[in-house]
Amino acid sequence: MGLKKKAAILVAGAGIAGCAAAQELQSHGLDYLLLEKNVEPGGLTRSINIGEAHFDYSGHFMHLDHCASPAAIPYANQSDEDWQLINRKSTVYVNGALIPAPFQYNLYYLPKAIREQCIESFHKRPKIERCQSFKEYLLSGFGQAICDYFLFPYNEKLMACSLDDLSVDSVKRFFPLPERQKIENGYAQEGANLKTGYNRSFWYPKTQGIGLLSKGLSKGLKALQTCCPIEKVDLAQECAFTPLGKIRYEKMLTSLPLKEFCAVSSDLSLHTLASCLKHTRVFCLNVLVRGPAPKSFGDTHWIYIPDKGIPFYRLGVYSHISAKMNPPGHTTLYLEAAFSDNATPPAMDDLIKEIFFSLERLGWAKRANCRVICANWIDCAYVYFDHDRQGTVNKILDILHTYNVYPIGRYGLWDYISMEDTILSSIETAKKVTGMCSNDDKME
Ligand SMILES: Cc1cc2nc3c(=O)[nH]c(=O)nc-3n(C[C@H](O)[C@H](O)[C@H](O)COP(=O)(O)OP(=O)(O)OC[C@H]3O[C@@H](n4cnc5c(N)ncnc54)[C@H](O)[C@@H]3O)c2cc1C
Incomplete structure (x- = not known):
């Protein structure tokens, strides 16, 4: 036809x-x-299924605010049997170690000197009457040290731009100001906020990856x-x-x-x-690694990486999200790196080399044990x-x-x-x- x-x-x-x-x-x-x-x-919410290994084009986790469960999503043709509700376990890589996310609510886990700086500058955070930019908004909400150790470098990496260029009015709806009590509890006490935080849990298919959702939506x-x-x-x-x-x-x-x-x-x-x-472009590298994930990862689902010496801003571990995402004896990872749309992006081969160099240096994966399953550019990933x-x-x-x-x-x-x-x-x-x-x- x-x-x-x-x-x-x-x-x-x-x-x-x-x-x-x-x-x-x-x-x-x-x-x-x-x-x-x-x-x-399926667009961005497709998955790549190769034998027993499953990858999304980049990790996609379903947070539901309006529908009770995947089966309630209109036209998605889903059965809840095929999904699991998972408690989020995400971490931040800071000062050579992983601490639980959100950073600002888990200061207890930082080395003492950094923890003290964070709480002190939170208490002395500048009052800015009318914030002109996202950067000022963060500074006046969280204080200098929380911004310097995490919020500034991470968001600059994610958005691949200066936070002065982002407008506060539109950005703050995704980034509410912190609750003072939670910051203080998370500073004073181990595990005070491990069960709280934005998007605490998410739905994810038991097998196959997020492509299950787009397959259902296109059915019929x-x-x-x-x-x-x-x-x-x-x-x-x-x-x-x-x-x-x-x-x-x-x-x-x-x-x-x-x-x-x-x-x-x-x-x-x-x-x-x-x-x-304007917008960012994201490079997503999906990797099958022989062997288990490093012990230091614990059972983290994904890691936020503010360090600008490391090319990726996030590393996700599919195999920790769903055991059925990878063949036995392997770990499945995704790594994301962001670039501004007005910068010439690096050549894919160079980027892959840089990413593997960092993975080895950090002791997170040896190149010889890694197989690249899919390397793709998301041309329009985050709008500015x-x-x-x-x-x-x-x-x-x-x-x-x-x-x-x-x-x-x-x-x-x-x-x-x-x-x-x-x-x-x-x-x-x-x-x-x-x-x-x-x-x-x-x-x-
Ligand atoms: C890195 C990343 C991680 C994300 N993680 C999450 C998450 O964990 N949870 C969450 O809820 N959301 C997440 N999202 C957001 C989620 O991807 C989007 O909300 C969703 O995919 C948007 O779907 P869409 O149909 O609007 O766009 P798309 O998925 O981009 O679909 C657009 C479609 O248009 C097609 N198209 C483009 N140009 C043309 C053309 N000229 N002619 C014909 N067809 C064309 C494309 O091929 C594509 O199929 C993430 C996004 C990114 C970038």
Whole structure:
């Protein structure tokens, strides 16, 4: 069957946002077409399954705030039997040792001199009336030493930019100010806060990795076309161009990164606006290691690494998350390194060498025992909440709505949202668009 020439609603990108939106449209019997550039749907939430080894494209853990369990996620076709609810065990690598995360609530585990500096400067933290940047917000909330040992270097590594460039108003919703009592308890007493903290537990499939979620969300979709990148969109004429042909639409839901969508659109004002949108690129290295994880890891699920001499900002241990993620006698790891979109990224081979050099130096894995399973770039990973983001995104969305184009998903909306929020908000947008459709827009 050839590609349809016309669809009442074109859905761009079959990650979890596009699949969830398409499911909602399909449930109303609407005439839609879902286009995906890759060979399979799932976007960032796919998994690589090689024999008994399972990897995500990068570790993806499901924190549910609205749905009671995976089975309650609309259109996800999940059974709770296939998932486990896991208590998070994450650590921070500081001063040559691992301490429990969150750093600020577990000061007890630091060497005495550092612990004293942290609590003292927390008590003497500067009062800043109107913080101008994320950096000032952190300093006034946590004090100098907690910032210097962890918050500044870690967030600078993760965002690959200066924290002066990030706007406080948009960032603080992900980063609430600390509770004084918890900092003090965590300073005075071992284990005081081990059972508290943001996102205490998460859901994860017992086998196969997070791809189980995207497989469920794409199940039963009748109008999904893979291997079909959208190369150009004529907004005024309401048509999209792909290597498989031109498609006319009346409304479009797009989960393409907003910057990328504007760049392929025909409206030059969108090109100019989108050039202000900035983001990180993340390099993700998935490695199968012969032998157990180092003893120092304990049973940690992932480690935050603020040290700028180490190229990766996070190391995750899949095999500690689910025993069925790896063949017996092996450990499965992922390592993430971030770069700003305006810097030329290093060559992949050099980066891999650098990562293995660090792993050996730290005594965490020997190169000879490691097999690279997948090394991939996530081209748009974290969008920058810089001082211009909100205004720019609002202007772009206003223009796109006049063309009947409705962005969805974490990157379509140029936001920082979880998988659950991505799915639920995409369904909401699809519902709104459904309300704008008539009987003529139903599938024949
Ligand atoms: C490193 C990292 C770790 C994360 N960890 C977590 C986590 O632990 N928990 C959590 O809840 N969330 C996590 N997230 C966020 C999560 O990945 C997103 O919320 C979710 O994947 C967004 O789904 P989406 O469908 O909006 O985007 P995507 O998954 O990016 O889907 C977009 C789709 O559009 C397709 N596409 C792109 N361009 C075109 C084109 N021109 N034509 C056709 N198709 C196109 C892509 O191939 C892709 O399939 C993480 C994100 C990153 C980067």
